[in-house]
Amino acid sequence: MVTPHLALCALTACLMLPGAVLADLTVRPDGTVAVDRVRAEPPRGLSRKQVLKRIGAPRLTAGPVGDPPISRWDYPGFSVYFEGGHVLHTVVHRP
Numbered sequence: 001m002v003t004p005h006l007a008l009c010a011l012t013a014c015l016m017l018p019g020a021v022l023a024d025l026t027v028r029p030d031g032t033v034a035v036d037r038v039r040a041e042p043p044r045g046l047s048r049k050q051v052l053k054r055i056g057a058p059r060l061t062a063g064p065v066g067d068p069p070i071s072r073w074d075y076p077g078f079s080v081y082f083e084g085g086h087v088l089h090t091v092v093h094r095p
Contacts, residue, residue, distance in 0.1 A: 041078050041090040048085050 042051045055075060063071030063082075070088065073080045081089045 041092065042080055042087050044087050044089065046087045048082060051080060051087065 058073035060074040
């Protein structure tokens, strides 16, 4: 059985990894913690080609708009914003 302390330590270790690894946790009524799923959003600076290789094709794209050109790729659960050809920011969608 996974204790809350062990789950918190595992989550902390994952968050320290490059690549912005995030986990959805559920605390059960008995106090144990379950990891529901793990997402890996691309970190700042990755190229479009690296994002495609790591995550695959987006569901939807928008842009580029403005100067410098900003574009967005939408994936289930998050969006990736690019400045030119590199990741500027990743936004996780809230339910």
